[in-house]
Amino acid sequence: MESGGLLLWALPSALLLALLLQLSPRLRFRAKVLSYCALCLMASALTAPACLLWNGGRTVENMRIIKNVVRSFKYLYGLRFDVKGLEHFQVEGPCVIVSNHQSVLDMMGLMEILPDRCVQIGKRELLYFGSVGLIMYLGGVIFINRKSTSNAKSVMSGVGQAMTTDNVKVWIYPEGTRNGNGDLLPFKKGAFHLAIQTQVPVIPVVYSSFTTFYNPEKNLFTSGRIRVEVLPPIHTSGMTATDVTELCDTCYTTMRETFFRLSGTARRVNGSTPHLAQ
Numbered sequence: 434m435e436s437g438g439l440l441l442w443a444l445p446s447a448l449l450l451a452l453l454l455q456l457s458p459r460l461r462f463r464a465k466v467l468s469y470c471a472l473c474l475m476a477s478a479l480t481a482p483a484c485l486l487w488n489g490g491r492t493v494e495n496m497r498i499i500k501n502v503v504r505s506f507k508y509l510y511g512l513r514f515d516v517k518g519l520e521h522f523q524v525e526g527p528c529v530i531v532s533n534h535q536s537v538l539d540m541m542g543l544m545e546i547l548p549d550r551c552v553q554i555g556k557r558e559l560l561y562f563g564s565v566g567l568i569m570y571l572g573g574v575i576f577i578n579r580k581s582t583s584n585a586k587s588v589m590s591g592v593g594q595a596m597t598t599d600n601v602k603v604w605i606y607p608e609g610t611r612n613g614n615g616d617l618l619p620f621k622k623g624a625f626h627l628a629i630q631t632q633v634p635v636i637p638v639v640y641s642s643f644t645t646f647y648n649p650e651k652n653l654f655t656s657g658r659i660r661v662e663v664l665p666p667i668h669t670s671g672m673t674a675t676d677v678t679e680l681c682d683t684c685y686t687t688m689r690e691t692f693f694r695l696s697g698t699a700r701r702v703n704g705s706t707p708h709l710a711q
């Protein structure tokens with residue numbers, strides 16, 4: 434009786450769902466994104482106890498465990514990363530790594546190349562994403578309140594202290610938000626203030642555009658290849674607060690050129706940089 438009921442309801446429901454997914458690209462796209470979220474939530478829930486048992490609590494050491502788990506996700510989604518310039522990460526001591534931010538999939542690209550003893554800066558809201566928030570907390574992610582510049586600035590000056598005393602690298606998305614439109618947003622300045630205040634190098638990292646395989650507007654989420662380039666460190670020793678804007682603009686220009694080169698797209702607006710034109 435039990436198994437008869439299962440066949441009567443579960444089988445047709447599964448068939449109907451499969452049919453709907455075939456018919457509706459939007460639904461198929463949403464299902465795939467949802468599966469990614471579910472995977473992250475599940476993997477975090479399973480990895481959090483491992484982090485607690487291994488390392489006791491919130492520490493950058495947990496990033497190694499998280500990284501090893503996340504690095505397997507790419508096989509499920511058919512993503513490939515071609516990485517160049519990893520040798521540039523071999524700097525002694527702390528540094529500020531800046532990279533472009535296109536979507537939630539960036540987390541895979543991040544973990545693909547994350548150097549040892551490196552934490553990220555993330556928006557405070559991520560703390561409330563259930564087990565994902567917990568795993569980020571355990572990995573040492575620094576949370577900032579983007580709505581309050583003064584609060585974010587004071588958190589970030591505390592980070593400078595910790596970077597030198599605990600020898601940690603910091604990964605920042607200077608665009609400050611996700612952006613998948615095939616260009617870079619103007620950079621916020623926090624990362625560059627931090628690098629100059631702590632007198633540590635800035636290492637830019639660029640990921641090629643996802644638009645050919647991931648595009649929410651076109652309901653596109655297929656397998657794909659991502660080109661990644663770690664650029665040479667930019668040293669900040671001797672720079673002062675007056676050099677922040679120039680450092681920021683140099684990074685922006687270099688990263689934008691690299692982004693277009695890696696993505697195989699032409700520069701927009703006659704090659705002018707809207708950020709500098711403002």
Ligand SMILES: CCCCCCCC/C=C\CCCCCCCC(=O)SCCNC(=O)CCNC(=O)[C@H](O)C(C)(C)COP(=O)(O)OP(=O)(O)OC[C@H]1O[C@@H](n2cnc3c(N)ncnc32)[C@H](O)[C@@H]1OP(=O)(O)O
Pocket residue numbers: 473474476477480498499502503534540553554555556559565568569572574577579582585586589590605606607608609610611620621622623624626627677
């Ligand atoms: C096991 C399985 C696991 C699976 C699950 C996954 C787990 C994975 C675990 C771990 C992965 C973690 C992944 C995390 C990913 C997170 C991504 C995000 O959340 S991205 C959003 C947050 N990130 C940012 O927002 C960037 C940093 N933002 C900044 O640096 C901004 O500059 C900020 C917030 C500090 C201020 O932003 P403003 O919007 O006010 O803009 P401004 O133009 O930069 O600043 C205004 C003025 O303040 C000055 N200013 C800024 N910072 C300063 C400072 N530190 N000192 C002095 N002045 C400063 C500037 O110079 C500017 O002034 P003048 O225009 O130049 O006159």
Ligand SMILES: CCCCCCCC/C=C\CCCCCCCC(=O)OC[C@@H](O)COP(=O)(O)O
Pocket residue numbers: 469470471473474534536537538539540556559561562563564565609610611612
């Ligand atoms: C019990 C609570 C259930 C909550 C369900 C939430 C499910 C979310 C689960 C997994 C998503 C994987 C997250 C990986 C972390 C990537 C971080 C990220 O890319 O966040 C976006 C942020 O950079 C920029 O934010 P906005 O573009 O300004 O917005």
